[in-house]
Amino acid sequence: xxxxxxxxxxxxxxxxxxxxxxxxxxxxxxxxxxxxxxxxxxxxxxxxxxxxxxxxxxxxxxxxxxxxxxxxxxxxxxxxxxxxxxxxxxxxxxxxxxxxxxxxxxxxxxxxxxxxxxxxxxxxxxxxxxxxxxxxxxxxxxxxxxxxxxxxxxxxxxxxxxxxxxxxxxxxxxxxxxxxxxxxxxxxxxxxxxxxxxxxxxxxxxxxxxxxxxxxxxxxxxxxxxxxxxxxxxxxxxxxxxxxxxxxxxxxxxxxxxxxxxxxxxxxxxxxxxxxxxxxxxxxxxxxxxxxxxxxxxxxxxxxxxxxxxxxxxxxxxxxxxxxxxxxxxxxxxxxxxxxxxxxxxxxxxxxxxxxxxxxxxxxxxxxxxxxxxxxxxxxxxxxxxxxxxxxxxxxxxxxxxxxxxxxxxxxxxxxxxxxxxxxxxxxxxxxxxxxxxxxxxxxxxxxxxxxxxxxxxxxxxxxxxxxxxxxxxxxxxxxxxxxxxxxxxxxxxxxxxxxxxxxxxxxxxxxxxxxxxxxxxxxxxxxxxxxxxxxxxxxxxxxxxxxxxxxxxxxxxxxxxxxxxxxxxxxxxxxxxxxxxxxxxxxxxxxxxxxxxxxxxxxxxxxxxxxxxxxxxxxxxxxxxxxxxxxxxxxxxxxxxxxxxxxxxxxxxxxxxxxxxxxxxxxxxxxxxxxxxxxxxxxxxxxxxxxxxxxxxxxxxxxxxxxxxxxxxxxxxxxxxxxxxxxxxxxxxxxxxxxxxxxxxxxxxxxxxxxxxxxxxxxxxxxxxxxxxxxxx
Numbered sequence: 001x002x003x004x005x006x007x008x009x010x011x012x013x014x015x016x017x018x019x020x021x022x023x024x025x026x027x028x029x030x031x032x033x034x035x036x037x038x039x040x041x042x043x044x045x046x047x048x049x050x051x052x053x054x055x056x057x058x059x060x061x062x063x064x065x066x067x068x069x070x071x072x073x074x075x076x077x078x079x080x081x082x083x084x085x086x087x088x089x090x091x092x093x094x095x096x097x098x099x100x101x102x103x104x105x106x107x108x109x110x111x112x113x114x115x116x117x118x119x120x121x122x123x124x125x126x127x128x129x130x131x132x133x134x135x136x137x138x139x140x141x142x143x144x145x146x147x148x149x150x151x152x153x154x155x156x157x158x159x160x161x162x163x164x165x166x167x168x169x170x171x172x173x174x175x176x177x178x179x180x181x182x183x184x185x186x187x188x189x190x191x192x193x194x195x196x197x198x199x200x201x202x203x204x205x206x207x208x209x210x211x212x213x214x215x216x217x218x219x220x221x222x223x224x225x226x227x228x229x230x231x232x233x234x235x236x237x238x239x240x241x242x243x244x245x246x247x248x249x250x251x252x253x254x255x256x257x258x259x260x261x262x263x264x265x266x267x268x269x270x271x272x273x274x275x276x277x278x279x280x281x282x283x284x285x286x287x288x289x290x291x292x293x294x295x296x297x298x299x300x301x302x303x304x305x306x307x308x309x310x311x312x313x314x315x316x317x318x319x320x321x322x323x324x325x326x327x328x329x330x331x332x333x334x335x336x337x338x339x340x341x342x343x344x345x346x347x348x349x350x351x352x353x354x355x356x357x358x359x360x361x362x363x364x365x366x367x368x369x370x371x372x373x374x375x376x377x378x379x380x381x382x383x384x385x386x387x388x389x390x391x392x393x394x395x396x397x398x399x400x401x402x403x404x405x406x407x408x409x410x411x412x413x414x415x416x417x418x419x420x421x422x423x424x425x426x427x428x429x430x431x432x433x434x435x436x437x438x439x440x441x442x443x444x445x446x447x448x449x450x451x452x453x454x455x456x457x458x459x460x461x462x463x464x465x466x467x468x469x470x471x472x473x474x475x476x477x478x479x480x481x482x483x484x485x486x487x488x489x490x491x492x493x494x495x496x497x498x499x500x501x502x503x504x505x506x507x508x509x510x511x512x513x514x515x516x517x518x519x520x521x522x523x524x525x526x527x528x529x530x531x532x533x534x535x536x537x538x539x540x541x542x543x544x545x546x547x548x549x550x551x552x553x554x555x556x557x558x559x560x561x562x563x564x565x566x567x568x569x570x571x572x573x574x575x576x577x578x579x580x581x582x583x584x585x586x587x588x589x590x591x592x593x594x595x596x597x598x599x600x601x602x603x604x605x606x607x608x609x610x611x612x613x614x615x616x617x618x619x620x621x622x623x624x625x626x627x628x629x630x631x632x633x634x635x636x637x638x639x640x641x642x643x644x645x646x647x648x649x650x651x652x653x654x655x656x657x658x659x660x661x662x663x664x665x666x667x668x669x670x671x672x673x674x675x676x677x678x679x680x681x682x683x684x685x686x687x688x689x690x691x692x693x694x695x696x697x698x699x700x701x702x703x704x705x706x707x708x709x710x711x712x713x714x715x716x717x718x719x720x721x722x723x724x725x726x727x728x729x730x731x732x733x734x735x736x737x738x739x740x741x742x743x744x745x746x747x748x749x750x751x752x753x754x755x756x757x758x759x760x761x762x763x764x765x766x767x768x769x770x771x772x773x774x775x776x777x778x
Contacts, residue, residue, distance in 0.1 A: 016207055016208065016209050017031065017032070017146075017150045017153075017207075017208045017209075017210065018031075018032040018150075018205055018206070018207060018208065019031055019032065019150050019151060019153065019154030019157075019205070019206050019207075019208035020032060020074055020154065020203055020204065020205055020206070021154065021158055021200045021203065021204045021206055022077060022200075022203050023199075023200055023201055023202050023203050024079075024199055024200075025196065025199060026079065026080055026081060026082055026195040026196055026198075026199050027079070027080040027155055027158055027159065027194075027195050027196075027198040027199050027200075028077050028078070028079050028080070028199070029077065029078050029080075029151045029152070029154035029155040029158065030073075030074045030075065030076060030077045030078070030151050030154075031073045031074055031076065031146070031147040031148070031149075031150030031151045031154070031208075032073065032074045032150075032205070049464050049465070049466060049516060049517075049518040050516050050572070051468075051513070051515070051516045051517055051518060051519070051520045051572065052520070054511075054512045054513070054520060054522070055508045055509060056508065056509050056510055056511060056512045057512060059509065060509050060510065060606075060607075060608075061137050061139075061506060061509040061510045061607075062137060062138070062139050062142055062143075062606075062607050062608055062718075062719060063509075064509060065131075065134070065136070065137050065139040065143060065483075066139060066142060066143040068130075068131035068132070068134075068483055069131060069132040069143045069144070069147075070143075071130070071132075072128065072129045072130055072131075072132040073132070073147035073150075075126070075128060075129055075132070076088075076091060076129075076132070076144070076147055076148070076151060077089070077151065078107060078148070078151040078152050078154075078155050080155055080159065080191060080192075080194075080195045080198070081192065081195060082192055082195045082196060083192050084117060084179050084190050084191050084192030084193075084195075085117045085118070085119055085192075086107055086111060086113060086117060086118050086119070086152075086155070086191075087119045087120075087121070088103060088104075088107060088118070088119070088120050088121075088148070089121050089122070089123040090103055090120050090121065090122055090123060090144075091123045091126060091129055091132055091133040091144075092122075092133070092135045092140045092144065092379075093122065093135040093377060093378060093379040093381075093403055093405075093406060093409070093413060094122060094405045094406070095135070095357070095377060095379070095405070095406035095407070095408055095409035095413060096406065096407060096408050096409070097140075097657075097661065097721045098225055098654065098657035098660070098661070099140050099141060100120040100122075100226060100227070100405075101223060101224075101225050101226045101227075101654060101657060102141050102653045102654050102657065102717075103120050103141075103144070103148055104118040104119075104120045104226050105218045105219055105223055105653055105654060106145060106148050106149060106152070106219060106653065107120075107148060107152045108218050109211070109216050109217060109218040109219045110148075110149050110152035110153050110156060110210070110211055111152050111153075111155060111156045111159075111176075111179075111191075112156070112176035112177055112178070112179070113178065113179045113191070114178050114179065115218060115223065115226065117179055120226070122403040122404070122405065123403065124381070124400060124401060124402050124403060125378070125381035125382050125384065125385040125400070125401035125403070126382070127382050127385065127386065127396060127485070129382065130382070130484075130485055131483040131484055131485060131488070132484075133380075133381055133382050133484055134379065134380050134382075134414075134481075134483055134484030135379035135380075135409075135413075135414075136379060136380075136411065136414055136481075136535065137607065137719065137722075138606070138607040138609075138718075138719025138720060138721040138722045138723060139607065139719055140719075140721075141653060141717045141719070141720075142607065142608055142650075142716065142717055142718055142719055145651075145653070145716055145717050146716060149210050149211075150208050150210065153208045153209065153210050153211065154206060154208045156176065156211075157206070157208060157209075158198045158200075158206070159181070159191055159194050159195075159198050160174055160176065160181065161198070162194045162197045162198035163181035163183075163189050163194055165197075166189050166194070166197070167181065167183040167185075167187045167189055168183075169183035169184065169185070169187075179191045179192070181194075213651070213712075213715050219651070219653050219654075220651070220652060220653065220655070220712065221654075221655070222654065222655050222656035223654045223656060223657070224656065225657070227405075236405065237404070237405070238359060238377075238404065238405060238406065238407055239359075239362045239363060239364060239375055239376055239377060239404045239406075240362055240434065240436060242364055242375055242404070242434075244364050244366060244375065244432055244434070245432070246366070246431060246432040247364050247365075247366065247432035247433055247434040248278060248290050248291065248292060248431070248432070248433065248434060249290070249291055249292070249293055249294040249296075249297050249434050249436065250288060250289065250290045250291075250297065250422070250425055250433040250434060250435045250436070251288070251289060251294065251297040251298065251300075251301050251435070251436060251437075251438060251766070252283070252285055252286045252287065252288045252289075252301070252421065252425075252435075252437070252441070253286050253287040253288075253289070253301040253304045253306060253764065253765055253766075254285065254286045254441055254444070254445045254765040255286060255306075255308045255309075255311060255445070255765070256308060256311075256683075256684060256762035256763050256765070257308070257310065257311030257313065257314045257682070257683035257684050257762075258311040258312055258313045258314075258444075258445065258530065258531065258532065258683055258684060259311050259312040259313075259445075259530065259532065260308040260309050260310060260311035260312075260314070261284075261308065261309045262282050262286060262287060262306055262307075262308060262309075263306075263307040263308060263309055264306070264307045265280075265282065265287055265304060265305065265306050265307075266305040266306075266307070267303070267304065267305050268280050268287075268304075270303070271289065271300050271303050271304055274291075274296065274299060274300050274303060275296060275299075276291040276292035276293055276296035277289060277290070277291045277296060277297075277300050278290045278291060278292070278429075278431070279429040279431065280300070280304075281425065281428045281429050282428075283421065283424045283425055283428055284421075284424060285421050285424075285445075286306075286765075287301075287304055287306055288425040288428070288429075288433075288435075289301055289304075290425070290429060290431065290433055294436060295769070298438070298766055298769060301438075301764060301765065301766045302764040302766055302768070303764075304764070310683075311530075311683045311684070312530030312531075313529060313530040313531055313680075313683050314682070314683035315682070315683065316529060316530070316531075316680060316682075316683055317680050317681045317682060318351070318352075318451070318679060318680045318681070321451055321475065321529060321680060322349060322451065322453070324527055324529065325451065325452070325453050325473045325474065325475070325527065326453060326473075328473050328525050328527050329453065329455050329471050329473045329525065330471050330473070330523050330525050331471075332457055332469050332471065332521075333469070333521060335459070335467045335469065335519055335521070337459050337461070337466060337467060338461040338466060340461060341459045341460065341461040341466055342459065342460055342461070342558070343457060343458070343459045344457070344458045344459075344460075344551065344554050344555060344558060345455075345456070345457045346455075346456055346547075346550070346551065346554070346743065346745065347453060347454065347455045347456075347745065348453065348454045348455075348456070348543075348546070348547045348550070348744075348745050348746075348747065349451070349452075349453050349745065349746045349747065350451065350452045350453070350454070350543040350546075350672075350747050351451055351677035351678065351679075351746070351747060351748065351751045352448045352449065352450065352451045352475075352531075352677060352678040352679075352680060352685070353448060353449040353536065353672060353676055353677050353678060353693075354442070354443050354446070354448055354449075354678055354685075354687065354693055355410060355411060355412045355446065355447040355448055355449055355533075355534045355536045356412065356439075356442040356443055356446055356447075357406070357407060357408025357409050357410055357412050357413075358407055358408045359377070359406055359407025359408050360436060360437050360438070360439055360441075360442050361412070361417060361418040361436075361437035361441070361442055361446060362376065362377075362418055362434075362435060362436045362437060363375065363376035363416075363418040363419040363421070363422040363435050364376070364422065364432070364433070364434050364435070365419070365422035365423045365425070365426040365432065365433055365435065366426060366432035367392060367423055367426035367427040367430075370394070370398060371394070371398045371399070371400075372388065372389075372392055372394060372398065372399045372400070372423060372426075372427075373399075373400045373402070374388060374399070374400065374401045374402065374419050374422065374423060375402045375404050376401075376402075376403075376404060376413075376416065376418055376419040376422070377403070377404050377405065377406025377407075377409065377413045378401060378403050378404075378413060378416055378419060379409060379413040379414045379481075380414050380415075380416065380481040380482075380484045381401045381403050381416075381484075382484050382485045382486075383416075383481055383482060383484055383485050383486050383489045384401050384416035384419050384420070385399050385400075385401040386485065386486040387416070387420060387486065387489075388401070388416075388419065388420055388423045390486075391420060391423065391424065392423060392427055401419070410536060410537035410668075411534050411535040411536050411537055411539070412446070412447060412534060412536075414481045414534065414535060415447060415478070415480075415481060415534060416481075417446075417447075418435055418437060421435060422435040438765075438766045439688075439689055439690070440688040440689060440760060440765065440766060440767055441765065441766070443678070443685060443687050443688050443689065443692070443693065444684055444685050444687075444688060444762070444765075445532070445765075446532065447478070447532045447533055447534035447536075448531060448532065448533055448534070448536075448678055448685070449533070449534070449536035450474045450475035450476065450477055450526075450531070450533045451474065451475050451680075452472060452473060452474030452475070452543055453471075453472075453473045453474070454470060454471070454472050454473075454543060454544065454546075454547035455470075455471040455473070456468075456469065456470050456471075456547050456548070456551050457469045458517065458551050458554075458555055459518075460555060460558065460559060463559060463561070464518070465515070465516075465517040465518055465555060465570065466517075466518040466519065467517070467518050467519040467520075467521070468513055468515070468517035468518065468519070468520050468521070468551075469519075469520075469521045469522075470513070470521070470522045470523070470544065470547065470548070471523055471525070472507070472511075472522070472523070472524050472525075472540065472543070472544055473524075473525045473526070473527070474524075474525075474526050474527075474540075475526065475527060475528075475529055475531055475533060476503065476526040476527060476528040476529070476531075476533065477503050477506075477526060477533050477534070477535060477539070477540075478532065478533045478534055478535075479492040479502035479503065479506065479535065480492050480493055482502075503524060503526050504524060506535075506539060506540070507522075507524040507540055508524075510539065510540060510541060510606060511524075511540055511541065511544050512605070513548060514571060514572060514573050514576055514603070514605055515552070515567075515570040515571060515572065516570050516571075516572050517570065522544075524540075537665075537668060537721075537722050537725055538606075538665075538722040538723075538725040538726055539722075541604060541606060541722070541725070541726040542668075542669065542672060542725045542726040542729045542730075543747075544726075545602065545603075545604050545726040545727065545729070545730045546602075546673070546726070546729050546730040546733050546747070548730070549601070549602045549603070549730035549731070549733070549734055550730070550733055550734060550737060550743065550744075552566065552567060553600075553734050553737065553738070554743070562590070563601060563734070564580070564584050564589050564590070564601060567580055567601065567603070568580065568581070573605055573610065575605070575610040575648050575713060576603055576605050576610045576612065578610075578646075578648065578710065579603065579610050579611060579612035579646040579647065579648055579710060580601070580603050580612045580646075582612070582646035582708055582710065583601070583612045583613060583614040583644045583645065583646045583708075584601070584614060586614075586644050586646075586706065586708065587599065587614035587616075587642070587644040589601070589614060593616070594620075595620075596618065596619050596620035596621070596623075596739055596740075597616065597617065597618050597619065597620065597641075597739055598616070598617060598619075598735050598736075598738035598739035599614060599615065599616050599735055599738065600614070600615045600616075600617065600730075600731040600732060600733065600734030600735025600736070600737070600738060601613070601614055601615075601730075601731055601734060602615070602669075602726070602727040602728060602729065602730030602731030602732075602733075602734060603727050603730075604723065604726040604727040604730070606719070606722075606723060606726075607718050607719025607720070607722070607723060608649075608650055608714070608716075608717075608718030608719060609647065609648060609649040609650060609718030609719055609720060609723050610647070610648045611645060611646065611647045611648070611662065611723050611724060611726075611727045612645070612646050612727055613643060613644065613645045613666070613669075613724075613727040613728045613730075613731040614642075614643075614644040614731060615640055615642065615643050615644075615728065615731035615732050615734075615735045616640070616641050616642035616643075616702075616735060617638050617639070617640050617641065617732065617735040617736055617739050618638060618639045618640075618641050618739075619638045619736060619739040619740050623636070623638060623639050624636065624637055624638055626699065633691060633692070633756055633757035633758065634691070634694060634697070634756060634757075635675055635694055635750055635756045636699055636700070637674055637675060637700065637749075637750060638674060638700070638736060638739070638749075639699065639700050639701075639702075640670050640674075640700060640701065640702045640732055640735075641702055641703065641704065642702050642703075642704040642705075643666050643702045643704070643705045643706070643728060643731075644706050644708070645662050645666065645705075645706065645707045645708065645724065645727070645728070646707075646708040646710060647662055647707065647708070647709055647710060647720070647723065647724070648710040648713055648718075649709070649710075649717060649718045649719070649720050649723070650712065650713055650714035650715075650716055650717050650718035651712045651714050651715055651716055651717045651718075652709050652710075652712065652717065653717050655709045657720075658707075658709055658720050659707040659709065661720045661721055661723070661724060662707040662720070662723070662724040663705060663707060663724070664724065665722070665723065665724020665725040665728060666702075666705060666724055666728040667695075667696045667701065668696075668724075668725045668728075668729070669724070669725050669726070669727070669728030669729035669730075669731070669732055670696045670700060670701065670702075670728065670729075670732055671694075671695045671696040671700075671748070672725075672729050672747060672748060673729055673732040673733050673736065673744070673747055673748055673749065674696070674700055674732070674736075674748050674749060674750070675694035675695070675696070675697075675700065675748050675750055676693055676694055676695050676696070676748055677693070677747075677748050677751050678693065679751070679755065684762055686755065686759040687757075687759075688759065688760035688767065689760070691757065692757045692759070692760075694750075694756070733747070736749065
């Protein structure tokens with residue numbers, strides 16, 4: 001998605017905007033943005049047969065999300081406090097991606113403040129923001145950067161006018177630094193002392209001019225996370241750390257198959273009599289228990305004797321799901337080809353994978369007869385608030401949803417399953433609850449990246465690619481969070497197969513082939529099979545890009561062209577070409593390597609950003625067959641020994657945070673190719689822990705991982721949170737194919753092998769906790 005120049009309207013810092021001075025006791029400002037600040041297409045054509053623009057080249061998902069946020073930008077406020085600090089309630093969720101730091105940097109730079117004087121908190125659900133409180137699609141900084149700058153600039157200008165009056169100086173002569181205005185005569189005044197005198201009695205619109213980006217001193221410089229000390233000292237507050245009066249630990253006994261329902265419970269009274277247990281109640285998702293400690297909750301869940309209905313996917317296993325997907329693949333169109341054209345045709349399968357972050361699903365709820373209060377890591381808090389209110393029979397105004405910082409998400413917290421479940425439980429027992437899903441709950445009853453197939457056909461004639469066709473078929477992706485409020489959420493529940501459905505829209509607005517491959521034809525079909533799925537990090541792109549880049553290598557081999565040179569020849573995006581050239585140069589593409597090792601390339605453009613990866617992999621027998629310590633369930637397999645990434649994120653606000661995002665994406669990409677998946681059998685996933693799923697371990701991770709942040713190509717930031725997954729996943733797959741001389745068609749490559757672990761039982765749903773953690777350390 002997004003073969004775009006990032007600033008077709010020129011440097012935003014030279015544009016004038018409309019800001020608002022908001023009535024209040026101290027200075028409060030907001031922004032009003034013009035509509036239409038969308039990026040325009042920019043292409044390059046070196047190939048003989050140019051490809052026409054695809055939908056995402058003209059209007060992509062990031063454009064849609066940014067436009068949706070624009071109408072309520074004036075409701076986002078920067079507050080100047082009497083103590084000289086500045087406060088901002090961020091209408092997005094911080095889940096480890098570092099946006100609170102990036103926003104603090106943006107405000108600090110625009111207002112000439114030290115970053116330590118900027119406080120960024122997370123806003124509660126605000127229904128008046130409509131579509132402006134959704135955290136997803138790597139869109140947060142792209143959509144909020146300019147509104148935040150406009151509000152901060154309005155504050156700076158108003159403070160400067162108040163300072164000029166107080167100091168008796170011309171406003172143009174004042175110099176602002178570290179929250180202080182200084183006049184030529186040596187007199188100084190602080191922002192804090194001006195906060196009240198700069199305030200206005202009525203809301204007023206004012207013209208605002210942004211600071212020139214050339215004058216930035218904080219944005220674009222590496223910055224450690226503003227909460228880094230709290231993280232490493234354990235002071236950072238996550239949902240389970242909150243001390244809500246009366247909220248006791250709560251867990252749920254869940255069914256043995258996906259989404260089965262309770263028929264009966266044989267021993268509620270006996271379980272309620274167990275030590276510490278205060279309540280046992282049937283809820284829509286299972287049987288909830290509340291106790292003095294989580295250990296007592298686990299004991300109670302394990303003691304329950306529950307009869308269940310069949311689940312929504314009770315008869316499903318990997319093989320029959322795959323068969324249904326194959327049957328649902330859309331046919332290729334009858335493309336007119338030159339008489340002597342040759343065709344390459346391959347199919348790829350991408351397995352289910354867990355959408356569980358490291359912080360397991362959790363929420364705190366206090367529901368009373370006339371009100372409810374919820375605490376959770378919510379990336380769509382407005383629709384959460386509206387849905388919870390509907391479920392409880394309360395007006396929306398009676399439900400408060402607090403957005404808590406989360407320990408990861410990768411799309412998982414777009415869904416508010418835990419918050420809604422906690423509300424149901426609290427209402428049923430009439431007491432506050434602190435709900436935590438067990439890790440096994442997350443893997444088996446949580447959300448999964450859908451299984452999908454990619455059937456790809458490329459046709460070439462001489463040294464030209466004349467047609468490229470891609471059919472992506474998957475288990476239905478759940479977009480029922482909509483654009484973050486209940487109306488679009490309901491529209492997202494249109495029947496699958498409706499061409500106006502969300503899946504089609506998201507696919508068409510995010511997927512492109514970045515090459516001049518003649519006739520381009522990408523199509524999606526999805527099948528609803530009763531699974532809980534989600535927009536796992538980077539949604540469709542990692543699988544689509546992996547199939548594409550593998551096919552590019554196959555084309556290069558068939559046409560007798562070096563894989564790097566073929567990409568250079570056919571790319572139609574100058575920014576992608578720049579990052580590709582950078583990784584090829586730094587990684588020494590084409591260097592001599594020993595048998596069983598190889599390099600691979602992958603590249604991706606999305607979210608107004610571009611990234612490329614060069615990967616080196618070791619598939620030698622000595623590495624693949626490394627022994628594991630006795631008693632350890634796991635797999636070693638190939639090792640990625642080196643990753644070189646180059647990323648063009650438009651204006652990189654925090655290069656250090658950007659590098660961290662790319663590193664995390666690289667680990668995801670390695671995992672999805674080599675080891676990480678879920679195995680479905682008889683209606684449930686075999687995996688019940690991180691140990692079982694074999695996410696990238698240290699023994700598979702590269703010792704050499706470099707992330708090169710390209711110089712700014714725009715005056716606004718592109719997205720970064722998801723960008724790194726697809727190019728690395730594709731590069732690892734390509735490197736594996738070159739090292740083994742075997743085209744991988746099933747991902748991860750070990751998925752169809754015998755299980756390397758003993759599945760946990762499904763009844764009881766929570767396994768016995770280990771009593772000696774040292775036996776599990778390795």
